[in-house]
Structures are given as C-alpha cells and as structure tokens.
Amino acid sequence: MSEPFAAVDVIIAKRERRELDDAQIDWVLDAYTRGVVAEEQMAALAMAILLNGMSRREIARWTAAMVASGERMDWSALERRTTDKHSTGGVGDKITLPLAPLVAACGAAVPQLSGRGLGHTGGTLDKLESIPGWRATLSRQEMLDQLREVGAVVCAASADLAPADRRLYALRDVTGTVEAIPLIASSIMSKKIAEGTAALVLDVKVGSGAFMKDRDSAAELARTMVELGSDAGVRTVALLTDMDTPLGRTVGNALEVRESVEVLAGGGPGDVVELTLTLAREMLAAAGLDAARDPAEALRDGSAMDTWRRMVRAQGGDPDAPLPRARHTHTVLTPADGVLTRLDALAVGVAAWRLGAGRARKEDGVQPGAGVEIHLKPGETAVGGAPLLTLHTDEEDRFGPALQALAEAVVIAPEGSSPPLAPLVIDRISA
Amino acid sequence: MSEPFAAVDVIIAKRERRELDDAQIDWVLDAYTRGVVAEEQMAALAMAILLNGMSRREIARWTAAMVASGERMDWSALERRTTDKHSTGGVGDKITLPLAPLVAACGAAVPQLSGRGLGHTGGTLDKLESIPGWRATLSRQEMLDQLREVGAVVCAASADLAPADRRLYALRDVTGTVEAIPLIASSIMSKKIAEGTAALVLDVKVGSGAFMKDRDSAAELARTMVELGSDAGVRTVALLTDMDTPLGRTVGNALEVRESVEVLAGGGPGDVVELTLTLAREMLAAAGLDAARDPAEALRDGSAMDTWRRMVRAQGGDPDAPLPRARHTHTVLTPADGVLTRLDALAVGVAAWRLGAGRARKEDGVQPGAGVEIHLKPGETAVGGAPLLTLHTDEEDRFGPALQALAEAVVIAPEGSSPPLAPLVIDRISA
Numbered sequence: 001m002s003e004p005f006a007a008v009d010v011i012i013a014k015r016e017r018r019e020l021d022d023a024q025i026d027w028v029l030d031a032y033t034r035g036v037v038a039e040e041q042m043a044a045l046a047m048a049i050l051l052n053g054m055s056r057r058e059i060a061r062w063t064a065a066m067v068a069s070g071e072r073m074d075w076s077a078l079e080r081r082t083t084d085k086h087s088t089g090g091v092g093d094k095i096t097l098p099l100a101p102l103v104a105a106c107g108a109a110v111p112q113l114s115g116r117g118l119g120h121t122g123g124t125l126d127k128l129e130s131i132p133g134w135r136a137t138l139s140r141q142e143m144l145d146q147l148r149e150v151g152a153v154v155c156a157a158s159a160d161l162a163p164a165d166r167r168l169y170a171l172r173d174v175t176g177t178v179e180a181i182p183l184i185a186s187s188i189m190s191k192k193i194a195e196g197t198a199a200l201v202l203d204v205k206v207g208s209g210a211f212m213k214d215r216d217s218a219a220e221l222a223r224t225m226v227e228l229g230s231d232a233g234v235r236t237v238a239l240l241t242d243m244d245t246p247l248g249r250t251v252g253n254a255l256e257v258r259e260s261v262e263v264l265a266g267g268g269p270g271d272v273v274e275l276t277l278t279l280a281r282e283m284l285a286a287a288g289l290d291a292a293r294d295p296a297e298a299l300r301d302g303s304a305m306d307t308w309r310r311m312v313r314a315q316g317g318d319p320d321a322p323l324p325r326a327r328h329t330h331t332v333l334t335p336a337d338g339v340l341t342r343l344d345a346l347a348v349g350v351a352a353w354r355l356g357a358g359r360a361r362k363e364d365g366v367q368p369g370a371g372v373e374i375h376l377k378p379g380e381t382a383v384g385g386a387p388l389l390t391l392h393t394d395e396e397d398r399f400g401p402a403l404q405a406l407a408e409a410v411v412i413a414p415e416g417s418s419p420p421l422a423p424l425v426i427d428r429i430s431a
Numbered sequence: 432m433s434e435p436f437a438a439v440d441v442i443i444a445k446r447e448r449r450e451l452d453d454a455q456i457d458w459v460l461d462a463y464t465r466g467v468v469a470e471e472q473m474a475a476l477a478m479a480i481l482l483n484g485m486s487r488r489e490i491a492r493w494t495a496a497m498v499a500s501g502e503r504m505d506w507s508a509l510e511r512r513t514t515d516k517h518s519t520g521g522v523g524d525k526i527t528l529p530l531a532p533l534v535a536a537c538g539a540a541v542p543q544l545s546g547r548g549l550g551h552t553g554g555t556l557d558k559l560e561s562i563p564g565w566r567a568t569l570s571r572q573e574m575l576d577q578l579r580e581v582g583a584v585v586c587a588a589s590a591d592l593a594p595a596d597r598r599l600y601a602l603r604d605v606t607g608t609v610e611a612i613p614l615i616a617s618s619i620m621s622k623k624i625a626e627g628t629a630a631l632v633l634d635v636k637v638g639s640g641a642f643m644k645d646r647d648s649a650a651e652l653a654r655t656m657v658e659l660g661s662d663a664g665v666r667t668v669a670l671l672t673d674m675d676t677p678l679g680r681t682v683g684n685a686l687e688v689r690e691s692v693e694v695l696a697g698g699g700p701g702d703v704v705e706l707t708l709t710l711a712r713e714m715l716a717a718a719g720l721d722a723a724r725d726p727a728e729a730l731r732d733g734s735a736m737d738t739w740r741r742m743v744r745a746q747g748g749d750p751d752a753p754l755p756r757a758r759h760t761h762t763v764l765t766p767a768d769g770v771l772t773r774l775d776a777l778a779v780g781v782a783a784w785r786l787g788a789g790r791a792r793k794e795d796g797v798q799p800g801a802g803v804e805i806h807l808k809p810g811e812t813a814v815g816g817a818p819l820l821t822l823h824t825d826e827e828d829r830f831g832p833a834l835q836a837l838a839e840a841v842v843i844a845p846e847g848s849s850p851p852l853a854p855l856v857i858d859r860i861s862a
Contacts (some may be wrong), residue, residue: 011607043471044606047478173477176442
C-alpha cells in the first residue's frame, strides 16, 4: 500500500513549528497504529510537539484520530443519562469510590473506565482490587447490564479503546515526553470520549503531589481538556483542586477503601466529603440532572451506600468481607507542639509507594494493605509525642526508605502563627 | 549490570535546556551502542538536541564519546605526515579524486575514509567504483601498505569506526533530526578523528546544491567542526565554498572520473583546478609541509597523475580501462542568446540523481555511466540553439523526470547585463 505522507516530513513540519493539517494528523496516528510509523519516529514527533506545541485545532484532530484508532462506546440504549469524572491523579485521591455510587443513587449512570497506578499516585482499580473477589475486567454486555441495574460501573478499559493512545502513552513514558500538555490532554480525553459518556467533570490537581505543580499549567491543561470535550460533543467542566497535602486521612489501597466506606456511611474526613459532594453536583449538573436529588441527602439516607454494595457485588466483590491489613505497622510521632502547617503530598505519596501501595513498573503487583494513615491534618493542633502518621507494610525493610521520603514532609508552626490554609477547590473552568 | 543513569533523565535534562555533564554524555552513547538506550529514546534526545542546542563542551564530549565507541586508527608508524580533506557534499564535487594523489605527490600521506552518496549529492566511493576492478574495502594492513607505497588511499570506513555514529546517523535519517549542527559536526568529526589524520581541511559547501543553504549556518557548522578538531588535537581549518552551481562540467560517476583525470593531466575546468590547488595547499600547510612542493608543479610534471595511477592499481582498478558509458544520451539546447547567469546546483544534482547516478535508499545501486555533462557554465556567452547540457542514462524513461527537475535551472541574461559571479572560496575559518 502506498502511503500518502512520509513520517519524516510530518516530523520536520512540527520541528519547524508549522501546523500539521488534518490529513497529516489522521495519517500519522493511523500509520503508527499499523506499525508504518516506527516508535523512534513517533518519539521524535512527540518531543517536537512537547517543545513546539500544538494549536487547538491540531489537538482536537489528534484526539479525534486517537478515538478513531479503536471503538467508541455508545450508551444510548440506557434510559439514564451518563456522566463521569476524571482526576489527573493525586495522593489519597479515592474520590471515585464514594462518588460513582453516590451519583448513580441520584439518578445518573456512571460508565467509568479507569486505570492502575504508576509512581506515587494510586490507581482506582488497585484500590478496588483490595476488596476480596472484586474484578476489574467486564465485557461490554456486563457493563451495560450493570449500568442498567446498579447505575455505576468502574472497570478496566479494553485494549480496543483508543489503542493509539495506549501505545503512545507507553512510548512517552520511556522517552521523556510525558509532560506535554497537548499530549496529556489528548490522552485523557481520547479515552473519555471513546468511553461514550455524555457529560464529564475533570478534577485537575495542582500542587506538590500532583502532576501539575503550578496553577498556570494546571489551568492550561484544564482549559485544553474542556475545549476538547466540548469540540467532541461531551459536556465538560473542570475544577482545579488542591494537591499540596493528601486528600483525607489514608493513602493506600485497602486503607482508602475503608475511608471511602466511612464517607458512604455518612462520616469520613471533611475534605473527602466536601470534594465528593462538589464533584457529584457538578456531574449531575453537566448531565442536566441538577434538580433531581441532593447528593448530601443520598449520603445521609443510605441510598449511596446501597448502590456501592450492589456495585461491588455486581463485579464479584464481597462488601462485607474484612479488608486486607498489612503485617507490620510503624508509628511516626509528632515532633513538637504547635499547629501543623504542612504535610507534603508528594512525600506522603512516595512513602506509601515505597511501603508497597504503588508500583515502579507496570508489571509489578501492589500490596493491598500497605500505605500511610494520617492522624494530623494541616490546620490541626500538634501535640509533641502524639501519633502523627502510621505506616503499613507487609515487608519491614520498607520502613527505612519510606521514612527517608518523609524527612522533610512536615512543618509545625508555633500555636497561633499558622497561615490560612489553601481552599480545596481553587478554580472552575467551563466552555 | 546496574546503570548509573536513566535515559529518561538525560532526555528530560536536554529537553529542559540543561547542559549534559561529561558522565551523562559518555554513558548515553555507550549505553546506546550496547542497546540499553533504545532507538526511540535516542530519537527523542536527538530532537531535543536539534531544538535546544549543545554547548561547545557538550559537542566536544559527544564527539569524543562517539570516537571512543570504536577503534581510533594510528598512523604514527608512517614516515610521512598525514593530512585529509572532508567535503560536506555538493553537486559535481569530485575534488577528492585529483586531490588525494596530488597531495601525496607533494609528500604527505592521505588516509581518506569516504562514503557512498545518498540523495542528490554523489559519493566519492560510487565515483571510484565506476573504474573497472576498483574496490573500496581494504584491511588495516592494506591501508598502511598503500599509504607507505603510494601515499594516498581512499576507501570505505570499517564497521568498527565510530559505530555509535553509524547507528545514530541511520536513526537521524528516519526521524527528522539530520539538520542539527551539533549532530552534523560531531558525526563528521568523530569519523575524521577516528580515522587518525593529524591535519584536516574541511570544505563546507554553501548554496542551493549544498546541505547548508545560507552562509551563516555554513559558517556556524565550520566553526563548530574546527573547534572540535582542535579540541581533539587535529590541526583543522575550514573553507566555505560556493555550491550554487555545480563544480566543473560533469555530474555523475564515470563522468566525474573522466574529468578528474583531465585535471591530473594538467587540463580540466578552471573551477575544479582552482579548488583542487587551494585545498591541496591548505592540506599541506595544515600538515606543516607548505614549503615542500608546489601542487601546481605536481600537476604539470605528471607526478600527481603517476600517483593516481598507482593508487587506482593498488585497489585493484585498471587506470587504462575504458570507463563505462550510459546507453542513452539526450541533449538540452540553449534557449536564447545572452549570458548564462545561473545554472542551479540543486536542479542539476536532482537531474543526475534521477538519471541513475545516485540512490534513493542505501540498498540501491547506481548507474556508473549516468549523469549530466555541462556545456555552458555561468558567466559564459549563450548562443540560442547550441548544446547546453547532455543527459546520460541507461534507461530512456528517466529523461522525463530529469528534464522536469531542470525546468527552472537556467537563467540567461541579455549580453552585457550579467551580475558579477560569486567567488569560489567564500571564507576561511581557522582555530
């Protein structure tokens, strides 16, 4: 088969800061999927995109071409409206666990395709897999049945979903081309568009524990993704939320499931409850269901918990089974009296990862019980000698490296001198 | 074996415009040679280098690491001083053929490792291979014997010479990363340094038929290479020479051998004679042999021709055998009376290539007889209807595409109105 373009010409065009036209973009991603554009050619193109950028039109076309590389799901047979959420990843970010059943309990359908964690941020599937019996892989028919009967499904994306993105993501990971906003935005949005949700709320994290360390780049990523969603017919809004400190009081897999169940039972840490309700309202509003039912009421009356239990059971899990616990714990004590003004998200995330909650390579497994329990949150009164953190792991020799990660994580100020805390929701970006 | 660096970190450093340190550069090229740094990782790094540049120290270290990836030749056993020339490639650039035996006839040793052509510029080995029996591959011992007995050798580089450059060059070719001055300079100079010559003259071509189209980038490349040579202990100077029009009156393999022999016989086109003598004097001066013998005298008295004949014979060639001729010729006539003010080098180069003198892929062969004969050079009086060019090829259907390449190649001005011609040697750059 004769090819309409040469990969080198497309690479040189981007290298020389020219805009790629639609036909070039369609071809390069299709040819990459077919193996005609080689890995080293895509690597050079990705670096040129990272350094020279892409226009809104280019990013939209790039995303559409990645969607077109596989199948696009279609939930129009459902009576409920679909809505979903995506987080760019943070430390202690278990929000999907209470959020999906909560939004389903309020009348929407949540068809969430999710991922596993890599590095210091955990993956939603890893967390759910700590529930005995729960399985992440569902057929299309099983997804549809569960959306009809339960209203929420959180499962793994199949290999047919945006396969160009799957290959490109693995390539970017080893070629220093992850941090390109056009490529990050198109990677996330191609999967969400292919997933077939009609509405989408993006939780773009900002801060030390987030992928985006500063507000400007987080806002640029959020704007880019909102534009991409809108251009593809998905009603999309984005919240910028704080990730300088972990969300909630647990970081780890089973630890975060336990905390999520507390939220569904009407309790749980204030920040997790606040963000869950805020995102639930946004998801319902984006689906045009904002007048339907108040999510706070669904937490109080037990209907969100009911949906959670049915959702876990539908995927083979036992919501009543005891969750795994790590074999060893080690408690870190508060070093001084005063007010805790900083508990660094990145440090806690790396500590949890080193304790076994995360993986260094895709092929690695995770320890379901490993992680960090947080006894003191920023803004709370510190009492010297009282428990600050409890570390959990199955392998005692992991405590040393985890403690090393935590060496600079904590700042305690004298009582009364503490600066005001950052708000949890920093900004809201819509089309 | 545990690696001291991760490829991703080296790529990200260059992506973020940081200078790579010596250990990083040594490691990345060594690891690439060992296959630990993958092709796609080197492609991303090459694109980052192309877009973000390298410092003089980085380029020098990069070059040294490429030399160190293979063996460095050593000619200290020779009684003669070694000197060599490298051209960045032009149309009709057969200068090595008369130059190497000429400089040897003046008392130096010329150990030239050369290459084959790709694209519209011809390769020295392709030209010499049109001589019946001549072979490009010599052992180290054969090279040494020939340098002792004849004084000049032009042959193919072995696979052990800068193998990192060999792999990197093939990679750059398919990833749109050829046009990076640090990578061009280090590629050329790593091979010349590994070749073991003590002195080197660089002929950096500027103009339509050259790799460098403008004088500023040619001067930057020349300066970078002169610095690299000096830093590695090779006495190096560079000339910037014109490549807006072809050199001499022939473009092609056997056609250029014939013209080279004319020069060695004391005749030949003025521009070829001028550049050959200028480069010979520079090569002898760089080797500290400028007082030895006048190259013009060695052309007149037949000693350069003697050396040529011994050089050809030493590599299996028959200097008296008739050279191959193409099966078909087609003559292009002069369109009008006046003065020829332009004969575009790129157009003539592409025409010769399409006639079969060059190759599109490394695996292709070339036609020894194919090419273009030039009957009228810029500055000469044009007579409408007189022969302008003669095209040579073994396959008649190649005339059409060749004529297409020549459509805009010629400008004829009214008699007396012609602008002054550009000088052949534009600039000289030394350490």
